[in-house]
Amino acid sequence: MASRTVTCTINGSKKEYVIDVRSSLSDMLRGKGGLDSVKHGCDVGECGACTVLIDGQPFNSCIYLAVWAEGKTILTLEGLSDKKGTISDIQQAFIDEGAVQCGFCTPGFIMASIPIITKEEPASRDEIRKQVAGNLCRCTGYDKIINAIEKTQHKRIEEKMAK
Amino acid sequence: MYNFKNLYEPTSVLEALKLRKEHPEALVLAGGSDILIKIREGKLAGCDLISIYALDELRGICLEDDGSLLIRPLASFTDVTMHPLIKKYIPVLGEAVEQIGGPQIRNIGTIGGNICNGVTSADSAATFKAYDAVLEIASLDGTRILPYAEFNIKPGLVDLQPGEILTGIRIPQTSWENTYGCFIKYAMRRAMDIATLSCSANVRLTKDKKKIERLRIAYSVAAPTPIRSHTAEKSANDHVINEELLNKVAEGALADVMPRTSWRASKEFRLHLVEELSRRATRKAIERAGGKING
Numbered sequence: 001m002a003s004r005t006v007t008c009t010i011n012g013s014k015k016e017y018v019i020d021v022r023s024s025l026s027d028m029l030r031g032k033g034g035l036d037s038v039k040h041g042c043d044v045g046e047c048g049a050c051t052v053l054i055d056g057q058p059f060n061s062c063i064y065l066a067v068w069a070e071g072k073t074i075l076t077l078e079g080l081s082d083k084k085g086t087i088s089d090i091q092q093a094f095i096d097e098g099a100v101q102c103g104f105c106t107p108g109f110i111m112a113s114i115p116i117i118t119k120e121e122p123a124s125r126d127e128i129r130k131q132v133a134g135n136l137c138r139c140t141g142y143d144k145i146i147n148a149i150e151k152t153q154h155k156r157i158e159e160k161m162a163k
Numbered sequence: 164m165y166n167f168k169n170l171y172e173p174t175s176v177l178e179a180l181k182l183r184k185e186h187p188e189a190l191v192l193a194g195g196s197d198i199l200i201k202i203r204e205g206k207l208a209g210c211d212l213i214s215i216y217a218l219d220e221l222r223g224i225c226l227e228d229d230g231s232l233l234i235r236p237l238a239s240f241t242d243v244t245m246h247p248l249i250k251k252y253i254p255v256l257g258e259a260v261e262q263i264g265g266p267q268i269r270n271i272g273t274i275g276g277n278i279c280n281g282v283t284s285a286d287s288a289a290t291f292k293a294y295d296a297v298l299e300i301a302s303l304d305g306t307r308i309l310p311y312a313e314f315n316i317k318p319g320l321v322d323l324q325p326g327e328i329l330t331g332i333r334i335p336q337t338s339w340e341n342t343y344g345c346f347i348k349y350a351m352r353r354a355m356d357i358a359t360l361s362c363s364a365n366v367r368l369t370k371d372k373k374k375i376e377r378l379r380i381a382y383s384v385a386a387p388t389p390i391r392s393h394t395a396e397k398s399a400n401d402h403v404i405n406e407e408l409l410n411k412v413a414e415g416a417l418a419d420v421m422p423r424t425s426w427r428a429s430k431e432f433r434l435h436l437v438e439e440l441s442r443r444a445t446r447k448a449i450e451r452a453g454g455k456i457n458g
Contacts, residue, residue, distance in 0.1 A: 022165045044200045051267055060267045063199045067172065068216055112266065133354030134265020
């Protein structure tokens, strides 16, 4: 089968992988990059468990050809921790709010929520729900997930105001 | 790993057109949110693909010198919703495609892919029909212009010949100028769902805002392909704005649609939706245009 070299930036460092052209981005991130936060859930873009940011926007990496990643900047959950490995505020908020039960959907939810927690303006709970409408959770009933996102967003805005 | 055979990756539209001619059996892959899924399901397993997703010359939205709004086919649904020209001239299109799937799907799904699939449930289709969109279709022999009204042949089949690629969707100035629209999608869920039925209406009122100068109205999932209701339009044009107008629009629409029963909904329920959504979308479009029912 045809193979190709793909060069892209993943979690801040430049990577070059030789891949089978039939790979999805999730295949490449897990198989070549060892980034296991990227879950293979439904594999058809329904559940959002494989969500990563591509040039800052959330995409389902299961329905994104790995060859399309050429030249792109990709962020996965692993890229949210700092250099010491300390987890980010949004991850901590998911723990504090009890937004994690089995945890399978969590990386996808957190990545999908990034555009909303990095906004200057606070989003309503409805807007948060809309932002994570492409992610499924079968454990939590969603309320705690929305709480965690809302809390992180408020905290970030307050921190910015304090500066 | 996807089960497809060959992946062709042109780096220009010209190269893509050559590949289309050389490999007429290969499918054109835009964002892939339909094709890649059908490959996963096995329905398209083993196919050849021509991926045009990397062709940035097919992205973007601009206003042309002749006043038409040109949407390139690889504009994502998010691009369309967020674009200032769409917000200014045809906000109803942005509102329609904002109801597709979830954020991730709206980032990958393309406006061109949405109409080239030829399914009756395409969320952009009713609005494009109701704005009399015009398509630019390129081949090695040149570019042909085709009214979107003539594009859908039957479910899943559009007038795209071997060797051709959709390169632009135009909304003529006569369609958007002084025109206000409303789109309503009826689905079982507020996200990640296919429309049970949807309606897109737009109106231009007379100067005194007492009468309809022009109504255009179209539907998704009300027939085997997206459909415009000329009967509803005819009965509305020059009509005084009142409740009777809304009834006439609904009656006219019922005369033109031909929904079927599917696992999503019965024919009877869809007919009910046609009637009700016609009224609601027309009313809202009139209000947006500054008109008042019985005012």
